[in-house]
Amino acid sequence: EADIYQTPRYLVIGTGKKITLECSQTMGHDKMYWYQQDPGMELHLIHYSYGVNSTEKGDLSSESTVSRIRTEHFPLTLESARPSHTSQYLCASSEGFGANVLTFGAGSRLTVL
Amino acid sequence: AQTVTQSQPEMSVQEAETVTLSCTYDTSENNYYLFWYKQPPSRQMILVIRQEAYKQQNATENRFSVNFQKAAKSFSLKISDSQLGDTAMYFCAFGGATNKLIFGTGTLLAVQP
Numbered sequence: 001e002a003d004i005y006q007t008p009r010y011l012v013i014g015t016g017k018k019i020t021l022e023c024s025q026t027m028g029h030d031k032m033y034w035y036q037q038d039p040g041m042e043l044h045l046i047h048y049s050y051g052v053n054s055t056e057k058g059d060l061s062s063e064s065t066v067s068r069i070r071t072e073h074f075p076l077t078l079e080s081a082r083p084s085h086t087s088q089y090l091c092a093s094s095e096g097f098g099a100n101v102l103t104f105g106a107g108s109r110l111t112v113l
Numbered sequence: 114a115q116t117v118t119q120s121q122p123e124m125s126v127q128e129a130e131t132v133t134l135s136c137t138y139d140t141s142e143n144n145y146y147l148f149w150y151k152q153p154p155s156r157q158m159i160l161v162i163r164q165e166a167y168k169q170q171n172a173t174e175n176r177f178s179v180n181f182q183k184a185a186k187s188f189s190l191k192i193s194d195s196q197l198g199d200t201a202m203y204f205c206a207f208g209g210a211t212n213k214l215i216f217g218t219g220t221l222l223a224v225q226p
Contacts, residue, residue, distance in 0.1 A: 041218065041219070042216050042217060043204070045214075058213070059213070092158075101160055102150075102158075104150075104159070106156065107157075
């Protein structure tokens, strides 16, 4: 079944640790996105990619980095986690421009102690 | 810059009744898309309904319909015959020339039995 998968769903980690949030989609979508969402709050775009080897920073500044080596894979990395990084991270993908219907993953909830 | 405003942080409705969620936006573009997304508690965000700005006819998807007023830059969502499963956070979103969705702050809808 075509879908978008995020792992881990929940992660509790100590300050200073390196973490990678995985995102994979099986729909062959070129466009992929990472959003940050604090509880009960709006979504803020932090990274996006329009294809392999293409990555751009979003509207909200983030210390995280992303890579897009394969179409289906768009991981997000934090080199040194801090409590301010505690949030939910949503990965999404879309087929094309214009209509921009996003398919979202279930999210990764990160807590940094 | 485009903005999306949802002025109702929380709403409540009785099962089987009708509720309307408000959304206004600001843009200088003429061609764009508007969306309502639903985020159930601890579950994946999914598309509820989409409206193309060039279409005058309001979009409808089963119990969900929109009232799109282009001149007023208003895009409200009407849910008829509310069901317990409609309990969720609802986000209004704007998709324009930048091909990046801009989300509102969301409305938390609680359907009461």
